[in-house]
Amino acid sequence: MHTKAFDLHVKDVSEEGTFVGYGAVFGNLDRVGDIIDPGAFAKSLARHTREKTSPLMLWNHNPSEPIGVWEDLEEDGKGLRGKGRLVLETTKGREAHALLKAGAVRGLSIGYRTIKGEPSGNAYKLKEVDLVEISLTAMPANPKALITGVKSEALAADLEEFARRLRDGEPLPVKNFEDILREAGVPKAMATQIASVGYAKAIRGEPEGKANEPELTALKEALASLKSLSS
Template sequence: MKRKFCPLDVKGLTDEGTFTGYGSVFGNVDSHGEIVEPGAFAKSLARHAKDKSAPVMLWQHNTDEPIGVWEDLSEDAKGLTGTGRLVLDVPQARSAYALLKAGALRGLSIGYHVVKSEPDGAVVRLKELSLMEISVVTFPANTRASVTGVKSERWQEFARRLRDGDPMPPNEFEDILREAGIPKSMAVQITSVGYAKAIRRESDGPGDAPAVTDAALSNLKAALGSLLRS
């Protein structure tokens, strides 16, 4: 069984241990030189649905340590998306919950068998995969997938302070970006080019909270766009 890793961008976690996000993304060349094609999971998901089964949720690919269940998995335009639920009666699931909330776990990793693939120059296009399991892991390699649908207290605080016209200092915003897995050099540039510029403009003259929020978001989008194009 082969494995493929994706970063886990935790933005929060419900009290019941549920989260939503992507286990794999389409069109991205991963560290193994492979590209998952749209539709690669379709037949496997259909088989699971027919059999009323689902890929298992494991801890670090350890088959002796299931920690939860995948309640809904499907493909969308971006990739393999789903809702998972940690079974908090299981000790390792409680540990995973605490580590996810602290930002200490960095990835999801799918376990799969290749059914159909095709070489394309220096890469291999994965056309059909049999999905066996999706694990919560420490070290991701695929840099495009993310987990969403959970609320981070620090991001909530950031948004609240923007709305209240009391934006947090640039160094605290940079810390939030770093906790989300943004590389240090990129976090510094996003902070200095986008965020710091927005809050400097607010401090230069009168304005209301929505204005500073719009300015911050606009400048942050511009900064991110510039970095992604470079």
């Protein structure tokens, strides 16, 4: 069985132990020269659904250390997207949760068997794989596979506070709004740009001139995304 590791954003793990992110991304050359094709997981996921099973959630690929469950796995346009839940009633689950929140563990790693693949230039394309497990690991590798959001009570509370402050005419500081965007999975550079340009101008009441229309449009789109995450 082969393994591949990917980065995740551990600040997005909820108090309940749930998180949403990507176990793999498509079309990205990894450090060992592999590229995963869209559809590579489709048959394996279909088999799990048919047999009412799921890939395991393990600690560092150790089959004797399950730490949670994958509640939902699917392919989308970016890669293998999954919602996982750490089982906090177990010792290993609680330990993993604490390490994730502390930032001591930063990676996801898939365990799989290659079914179909072929050389492609200097790379090797994985066209079909049998997905066996997805582990939490301390070995980050691919920065493109990130947790993108968590539907947690904490995020919902942050958004409620954000909306209340806007209604009361006391908007949150720019840095606080940037933190909310980051908690929702917005990439750091984009979150900084949206908060420090579009949001900052909006709360100062500056007119929507042509010069700042792109930033304000991005701000409106980000707010719409945050609303959908909290619902």
